[in-house]
Amino acid sequence: MAGTNSDLELIAEGPAIILVEPQLGENIGMVARAMANFGLAELRLVNPRDGWPSEKARAAASKADHVIDATKVYETLEDAVRDLNFVYATTARERYGFKPVRAPVTATETLRAKFKAGERTGIMFGRERWGLTNEEVALADEIVTFPVNPAFASLNIAQAVLLMSYEWMKSGMEDLAETAFQSVQQRPSTKEQVFGLFDQIEEALDARGYFHPAEKKPKMVDNLRAVLSRRGFTEQEISVFRGVIKSLDAFPRRWPKRTEKSAEGEGTPTNGSGDND
Amino acid sequence: MAGTNSDLELIAEGPAIILVEPQLGENIGMVARAMANFGLAELRLVNPRDGWPSEKARAAASKADHVIDATKVYETLEDAVRDLNFVYATTARERYGFKPVRAPVTATETLRAKFKAGERTGIMFGRERWGLTNEEVALADEIVTFPVNPAFASLNIAQAVLLMSYEWMKSGMEDLAETAFQSVQQRPSTKEQVFGLFDQIEEALDARGYFHPAEKKPKMVDNLRAVLSRRGFTEQEISVFRGVIKSLDAFPRRWPKRTEKSAEGEGTPTNGSGDND
Structure with missing residues (x-):
């Protein structure tokens, strides 16, 4: 899925990601990668089991x-959050407490609003095997939890960071339907162009006795036109169709027919024409 | 982050996830795990490099x-999508084509609508190193791409599946702010209860000569009350506060003061009282 463009500005802002006693360097590295993908840059480690720096993490x-x-290491969680104004604790298990519990969408909206107001924020993630202790959760302002399959909830730490980072990126987008690139723009066809296609196809079919018996011709034309106009073809699509029809109409076959597919396009166009009667 | 409850119904429905020529069994396994977390269950592999079944994938x-x-293996991508009605291709790179390009939110809304209408759908993911070919993308109806940091876009295949699966789960939720569990509900306090707290604190402070000089008392009381009412404490919180005040008011210290923190709470409550003059 690599699509990095190093000429573009690197986004590096937003909440700190705080990992409490992470064990595997690989997981720390995956966390850093997930953060970078979605524009986060501040990683804080509380007491990483295998020390820091870690070549496994870098790889x-x-x-x-x-x-x-830029990763910083702290001896205690208190030290890691001391300079922050507002902190979320992530947890999968239900906690019997009075702290507000938020979905990722809500939490990242809150974080984005605080970021815009100049506050320093963070998101805490627990150990690989058993998460955060109740005492650690108590240091946070609110809890965030993920909408997982109740009968199969096994997000690992890098996946949890990925989802929060992704929602953070989305919280900064004005339009959630926005994409980094768009399909090539095409001009919608005019009715004049659609009618040109109708005329060309109908003339070519008529020349072959396609509209038979004669009394059914008006109905058959209606059906055909319904099929040809239902999708709102663009100018370019009309042009492609007209080229195809022109070639089929004007030139004889140069090679023998493939045996696999039999004569498609024969018969009436009634099927799938969108006609409702 | 484990929070699985195997007594709960396993969600297993929705679009098929189609991996084109995946190389590492570990990645296939991570994909399966990501799917299961968010209720997807149908995995299709096109020509997996190391064959199938794979113990590495299962681990x-x-x-x-x-x-x-339930994973099925196909020789070609065409075979893998033959029975489906609508298919997305995921891609990080810009494609110069005429296919609509969607954000994950939009794509999963479309997939959810088609799922409800009984259509069979799928999402194609490319090879670890270089994604899908243009010919493979051409087999899809639409393209989906992720809103990543332009200068650091390196989602791996399991991460891409995780994000699509997560958005799929969210597309089925009526309220995106919904969470699997909530904080313990607390009753908001009545004004009567707030006034009781005011009276208790003010009386205890007055008994110690706190409101000094006398002409400033009304202003100091205003500030204090502003602090005590700004957060809209609940019944339980008021009750905790009153217990604390009662203890401080009624009992002498039993142990010597800790030296680290000096006498907090002395002086006027003007700072941070929310008073604006």
Whole structure:
């Protein structure tokens, strides 16, 4: 899925990602990569089991070196959040407490609003095997949890960071339907162009006795036109169709027919014509 | 992040996930796990490099055995999509074509609508290193692409499947702010309860000569009340506060003061009281 363009500005802002006692360097690297994909850059580690720096983390980060290089290590979670104004704790298990529980969409909207107001924020993620302790969750302002399949909930730490980072990126988009690139723009056809296609096809078919018996011709033409206009073809599509018809109409076959497919296009166009009677 | 509850119904429906020539069994397993997390269950492999079944895939799937066991293998992409009505191709790179390009949110809304209408749908994902060929993309109805950091776009196949699966799950939720569990519900306090807190604190402070000089008392009381009412404390919170005040008011210290923190709470409550003059 690589589509990096290094000429483009690197987005690196937003909440700090705080990993509490992460064990595997590979997971830390995957976290850094997920963050970089969605414009986050500040990684904080509380007491990583295998120490820091970690070559395994750097390898798994797939060139998210700006995140790895800036990673800070803390001895306690308190130290890791001391300078922040607002912190989320992520958790999959139900917690019996009074803290507000948010969906990722809601949490990242809150984080985005605080970011715009100049507040410093963070998102805490627990250990690979058993998450955060209740005492650690208590240090957060609110809880965020993921809408997973209740009978199969096994997000790992890198996946959880990926989802929060993705929602963070989306929270900054004015239009959620926005995409980084669009299909090539095509001009819609005019009715004049559609009528030109009708005329060409109908004339070519008529010359072959297609509209038979004669009394059914008006109905058959209606059906055919319904099929040809239902999709709102663009100018370019009309042009492609007209070229195809012209070739079929004007030239004889140069090679023998393939045996696999039999004469398509024969018979009436009644099937699938969109006609409702 | 494990929070699986195997007493709950396993969600297993929705679009097929189609991996074109996946190389590593680990990646296939991570894909199965991501699918299972968000209720998808139908995995199709086109020509997996290391064959199928794969023990590495099963291990990486973290018990998403229902997905692994039901995985089907096809020789060509055409075979893998033959029975489907509507297919998305995922791609990170810009494609110069006429196919509509959608964001994940839009694509999963479309897939959900088609699912409800009884159509069979799928989402194609390309090879780890270089994605889908243009010919493969041409077999899809529409393209879906992710809103990634333009200068760092390196989603791997399992991450891409995770995001689409997550958006699929969300597309079936009536309320995106919904969470699997909520904080314990608390009753909002009545004004009567808030006034009781005011009275108790003010009386206890007055008894210590806190409101000094006397002419400033009304202003100091205003500030104090502003602080105590700004957050809209609940009944339980008021009750906790009153217990704290009662204890401080009624009992002498039993142990010597810690030296680290000096006498907090002394002086006027003017700072941070929310008073604007």
